[in-house]
Amino acid sequence: ILQETASQAGIAAILMMDLDNLKYLNDSYGHDYGDRYIRTFAGKLAEYGCENILVARRSGDEFLALLYHAESQEMILRRIANIWGEIQSATIRLPDGSAYPVQASAGVAWYPNDAKNLDQLTQFADFAMYQCKRNARGTVAEFQREEYAAYQRALENKAAIERLLDRGLLRFEPHPVISAQTGAIAGYYLQARSDEPTLPELGMIVELAKTNGLTSELDRLYWSTALDTLRILARRH
Numbered sequence: 166i167l168q169e170t171a172s173q174a175g176i177a178a179i180l181m182m183d184l185d186n187l188k189y190l191n192d193s194y195g196h197d198y199g200d201r202y203i204r205t206f207a208g209k210l211a212e213y214g215c216e217n218i219l220v221a222r223r224s225g226d227e228f229l230a231l232l233y234h235a236e237s238q239e240m241i242l243r244r245i246a247n248i249w250g251e252i253q254s255a256t257i258r259l260p261d262g263s264a265y266p267v268q269a270s271a272g273v274a275w276y277p278n279d280a281k282n283l284d285q286l287t288q289f290a291d292f293a294m295y296q297c298k299r300n301a302r303g304t305v306a307e308f309q310r311e312e313y314a315a316y317q318r319a320l321e322n323k324a325a326i327e328r329l330l331d332r333g334l335l336r337f338e339p340h341p342v343i344s345a346q347t348g349a350i351a352g353y354y355l356q357a358r359s360d361e362p363t364l365p366e367l368g369m370i371v372e373l374a375k376t377n378g379l380t381s382e383l384d385r386l387y388w389s390t391a392l393d394t395l396r397i398l399a400r401r402h
Contacts, residue, residue: 177233177276178241179283180248181290182210184226185268185302194259201257206267209255213248228269229287238275245273245305253303270297274308289313325363326373330382334360335370337394353398355391 184206191199203226210220210228219231230248235241249271256264272293274286289308297306329335337355344351357367364370374383 175234175236176238176241177231177235178238178245179274179276179286179290180230180232180245180271180305181223181274181287181294182228182230182269182271183294183298185270185298187226190265198257198259202265202267205255205257206252206269209251209267210248212251213244218244229290233276245271249305268303270294270302271305272297272308273305279308279310292316321363322373323377325361326370326377326379326383329359329361329364329370330374330379330386333386333390335386335390336360337391339394339398355394357387 184203187199187202190202206226207222207228210230213220213230217232217234219233221229223229232241232244235244252267252269255267257267259265272290272295274280274289274293276286279289280286292313293306293308296309296312297304300306336358338358339353339355341350342352342354343349359365359367359370361370364373370383374380
């Protein structure tokens with residue numbers, strides 16, 4: 166379908182959807198009501214499985230739709246708005262007779278602007294969906310490349326600080342302190358150095374440790390490495 170879309174210069178989008186509040190229903194009313202919640206959502210979504218829209222259940226409470234052969238993004242956004250209006254009108258009946266609204270969060274990734282293959286489009290739509298769940302549940306968010314790049318950098322930085330801590334990639338260089346009166350070595354000061362290539366600066370290491378809740382681990386590595394360096398110096402002198 167994406168190849169056909171490209172040949173006809175059409176616009177397409179992946180809409181990734183995830184049900185909100187399913188765990189609450191399962192925990193509060195049992196899995197029968199959770200299953201009813203999923204089926205109601207799927208039924209509403211299936212109504213739109215028509216020309217130029219394919220809908221499918223991905224897994225669990227995640228669904229996706231491929232909207233394609235559109236003349237503009239605005240046309241697809243109107244289709245999504247229609248789908249979302251139907252979903253927001255759906256409810257299930259709880260044991261006390263009250264109506265519980267069906268709610269989902271969704272992310273949109275665009276072909277060909279965001280990506281030109283299905284796997285990457287799905288990945289980007291999935292990212293947009295989880296950003297939506299964190300920031301504005303029950304709505305639809307479009308993929309933002311800047312947010313994704315920042316997220317990737319945060320993941321890389323987290324991996325780097327964890328690697329530094331796990332492998333002990335911190336060392337101290339001793340530098341002599343010279344007495345102004347005698348010219349002799351009066352002591353040493355230790356300068357911290359990182360052996361993790363992606364984290365050369367101590368300030369960045371400290372900041373990443375704070376951000377990722379690893380301050381205690383960094384403190385332990387810092388002091389144990391410093392004390393090991395001092396013991397080596399003591400043996401030499």
